[in-house]
Amino acid sequence: MKVLLTGNEAIARGAYEAGVGVAAGYPGTPSTEILESIVQYPRIYSQWSPNEKVAFEVGVGASIAGSRTLVTMKHVGVNVAADPLLTFSYTGVNGGFVLVSADDPGMHSSQNEQDNRRYGRLAKIPVLEPADSREAKEFAAKAFEISEAFDTPVMLRITTRIAHSQGMVELAEPVPVVKKEYIKNAQKYVMIPAYGRIRHTVVEERTEKLVQYAGETELNVTKIKDRKFGIITSGICYQYVKEAFPQASILKLGMTYPLSQKLVKDFASQVDRVFVVEELEPFLEETVVTMGLKVDGKRLFPLIGELSAKMVREKINREMGLASSPDEEKTREGLPSIPARPPVLCPGCPHRAVFYVLKKLKMVVTGDIGCYTLGALPPLEAMDTTICMGASIGTALGMEKSNPELAKRIVAVIGDSTFFHSGITGLVDMLYNKGKGTVLILDNSTTAMTGHQQHPATGKTLKNEPTEAVNIAGLVRGLGVKRVVEVDPFELARLEALIKEETAAEEVSVIIAKRPCALLEKAASGYMVIDESKCINCKQCMALGCPAIALRDGRVTINPEICNGCNLCTQVCKVGAIRKAGEDVE
Amino acid sequence: MLNKINLLLVGVGGQGTILASKILAEVALLSGLDVKMSEIHGMAQRGGSVVTHVKMGDEIYSPLVEKGEADIILSFEQLEALRWLSFLKPDGEIITGTQVIEPVPVIMGKAVYPSGIVKTIQGRVQKLISLDALAFATECGNAKASNVVLMGVLARRLGFAKEIWLKALDNKVPAKFLDINKKAFTQGYELV
Ligand SMILES: Cc1ncc(C[n+]2csc(CCOP(=O)(O)OP(=O)(O)O)c2C)c(N)n1
Numbered sequence A: 001m002k003v004l005l006t007g008n009e010a011i012a013r014g015a016y017e018a019g020v021g022v023a024a025g026y027p028g029t030p031s032t033e034i035l036e037s038i039v040q041y042p043r044i045y046s047q048w049s050p051n052e053k054v055a056f057e058v059g060v061g062a063s064i065a066g067s068r069t070l071v072t073m074k075h076v077g078v079n080v081a082a083d084p085l086l087t088f089s090y091t092g093v094n095g096g097f098v099l100v101s102a103d104d105p106g107m108h109s110s111q112n113e114q115d116n117r118r119y120g121r122l123a124k125i126p127v128l129e130p131a132d133s134r135e136a137k138e139f140a141a142k143a144f145e146i147s148e149a150f151d152t153p154v155m156l157r158i159t160t161r162i163a164h165s166q167g168m169v170e171l172a173e174p175v176p177v178v179k180k181e182y183i184k185n186a187q188k189y190v191m192i193p194a195y196g197r198i199r200h201t202v203v204e205e206r207t208e209k210l211v212q213y214a215g216e217t218e219l220n221v222t223k224i225k226d227r228k229f230g231i232i233t234s235g236i237c238y239q240y241v242k243e244a245f246p247q248a249s250i251l252k253l254g255m256t257y258p259l260s261q262k263l264v265k266d267f268a269s270q271v272d273r274v275f276v277v278e279e280l281e282p283f284l285e286e287t288v289v290t291m292g293l294k295v296d297g298k299r300l301f302p303l304i305g306e307l308s309a310k311m312v313r314e315k316i317n318r319e320m321g322l323a324s325s326p327d328e329e330k331t332r333e334g335l336p337s338i339p340a341r342p343p344v345l346c347p348g349c350p351h352r353a354v355f356y357v358l359k360k361l362k363m364v365v366t367g368d369i370g371c372y373t374l375g376a377l378p379p380l381e382a383m384d385t386t387i388c389m390g391a392s393i394g395t396a397l398g399m400e401k402s403n404p405e406l407a408k409r410i411v412a413v414i415g416d417s418t419f420f421h422s423g424i425t426g427l428v429d430m431l432y433n434k435g436k437g438t439v440l441i442l443d444n445s446t447t448a449m450t451g452h453q454q455h456p457a458t459g460k461t462l463k464n465e466p467t468e469a470v471n472i473a474g475l476v477r478g479l480g481v482k483r484v485v486e487v488d489p490f491e492l493a494r495l496e497a498l499i500k501e502e503t504a505a506e507e508v509s510v511i512i513a514k515r516p517c518a519l520l521e522k523a524a525s526g527y528m529v530i531d532e533s534k535c536i537n538c539k540q541c542m543a544l545g546c547p548a549i550a551l552r553d554g555r556v557t558i559n560p561e562i563c564n565g566c567n568l569c570t571q572v573c574k575v576g577a578i579r580k581a582g583e584d585v586e
Numbered sequence B: 001m002l003n004k005i006n007l008l009l010v011g012v013g014g015q016g017t018i019l020a021s022k023i024l025a026e027v028a029l030l031s032g033l034d035v036k037m038s039e040i041h042g043m044a045q046r047g048g049s050v051v052t053h054v055k056m057g058d059e060i061y062s063p064l065v066e067k068g069e070a071d072i073i074l075s076f077e078q079l080e081a082l083r084w085l086s087f088l089k090p091d092g093e094i095i096t097g098t099q100v101i102e103p104v105p106v107i108m109g110k111a112v113y114p115s116g117i118v119k120t121i122q123g124r125v126q127k128l129i130s131l132d133a134l135a136f137a138t139e140c141g142n143a144k145a146s147n148v149v150l151m152g153v154l155a156r157r158l159g160f161a162k163e164i165w166l167k168a169l170d171n172k173v174p175a176k177f178l179d180i181n182k183k184a185f186t187q188g189y190e191l192v
């Protein structure tokens, strides 16, 4: 049967058809839907972990115990999981192990655009790159075979355009769940130096065998057509190349690490010149150049952002002295300027209150990653740093130690899911090293940013089954933090008083701002109206940056269609001009 | 019918752009065409600009519609139609709802929402259909179905059999909204 699947759904399907028994991951665009989709196959045990390192380690255990195992994460998640990854490469697997790395060229929703194929080379594990949903399913299944045949974890590397594009996929019958026998083998799985040295030799021998395999596998396809030039490419770039040059000779690499010198040289020898078309890093190009071939890649194509069929066509045409396509920008000439439409915190978002107060108090805010990072944008603009998940707390401690004058003004702001991901160790550091910082945990009962996934404090698993909910306040107290308070962020005055008090305190404080994400619980508590006779048009309420509060003909108005009735603006208005619709005016 | 059709569906987070694209891709699948659909989400839910690409034909490679390549742009909001105008083929067609959703810079008074957008577009493209889809959808009982009213208009232009569209709705729309959506679709389908 043929169905339409996104690349992510196709990977989940491929894992299912290949008899996967265990799947783990941490949410992160564009990888999240793989596990969300795997839930539809009840025979697979699947779970969200608190972070990618733990997810990877759960996968390690599952593989060693005998199951075929899938672990999923976005590209930056692999940084977090890199430690187990690099040594699991040494031990190798029992049940096949596939790591999906979902990279994000163009940074559609990421903080950087690192190219994780480099992790494949660093960890010396094979890297497969599907070019559409059909291949995503097939390669996922193939990756388990390779993993077991070569005793290695395999990276299935996709990019946003593969993850989030739908294409036709032919479904196949699943094989039964694969379960290998567990046999204790310390020399293979206990990586003390003596055993590690032995395993390193095994890894190098394995790589030689993989190079051999790279020359034979049908994952890599050579098509010779027009011989004037040939293109080496992989992944989504293959589609751009086909679209731009249907008649070109192409070496399409389904396995981009390791490469076979023989395969590449054979291809190059059949065409007059060779281009390498790849997004981000010159990953293929570097290897091809070390083979002694002369090729053009990053001299023509950018290191930054995505490529496109149009770009491939134009660059190569120009290089080959061929005619380029006409300019299509004309329709745009003389158009009025078009305002951007940036994302915003939703009406009724509990994070808004926090940033409003932090801005008012002129705090130095070390931030973190989540919906609340939008607090960095106008008009709130209440965030000084954002680096990676969990960084807010360590950064706050470092700032305090480096610049004691700032100490009383520093607040670390971190979401609940992010706190579990990698905030706890930062807080331990703050306590251990006598920090005096204030940490604000934004507990909105969900991982909102990536589409509302469960996390360790929501009381639900990936499969929506009830489970133990970690108590954040209890956890923090248990670490030894004495000043721990919970507050409803919509109690603006109390929140403000608390932040003042806790930043002044001479020890670590944790404020837990607790209120569910506005999209989880539809407040349905009516909407606000502005009493025109009282409003002095001071625009103080607009400093909240609520999309329901708009300026119309110079006057402040509230849009009843999208107002969530959260009551924030009523507290901000100094003259009491905002009230709930339908409530009496006194 | 053309042997390859490139469509761009544009709107604002929350308008149902992605669902509409899924229905469209399903129609292509049911008609035995090759199809690819590409979406970018993540920040979409937070009121950002949303665009999806749908390409159908004998064999589709790149999932992306690029500048100057769209046969049809289906827009659920005026400003978005204007924003993506340069993606239209010189002889392409725009179908847009006249709904206005002000972006934050406009709300904050930092930018202006251009006036007379439909006129501006009219002056630049050969084929334009604009309609108040929101009003039609409200008439059918749910303002949220305005995307499907516009799908109905699009369906007439594309020329697949109406039954295929209704089947695609069956497959893609959650059961409890199916009736309203079918009504909304038919409204749009009968309109032009
Ligand atoms: C290492 C890493 N993994 C995953 C992500 C993707 N990601 C961005 S924010 C976020 C979670 C945010 O949840 P939370 O902290 O609860 O804040 P909320 O969005 O709910 O406000 C995730 C998983 C990332 N940026 N980095």
Ligand code: SF4
Binding pocket: A344, A345, A346, A348, A349, A350, A351, A371, A372, A444, A448, A449, A517, A518, A519, B046
């Ligand atoms: S999804 Fe939830 S947490 Fe994110 S901006 Fe909206 S209300 Fe806030």
Ligand code: SF4
Binding pocket: A347, A348, A527, A528, A544, A546, A547, A548, A549, A558, A562, A563, A564, A565, A566, A567, A568, A569, A570
């Ligand atoms: S207008 Fe006021 S009550 Fe309504 S969502 Fe915005 S801040 Fe909350």
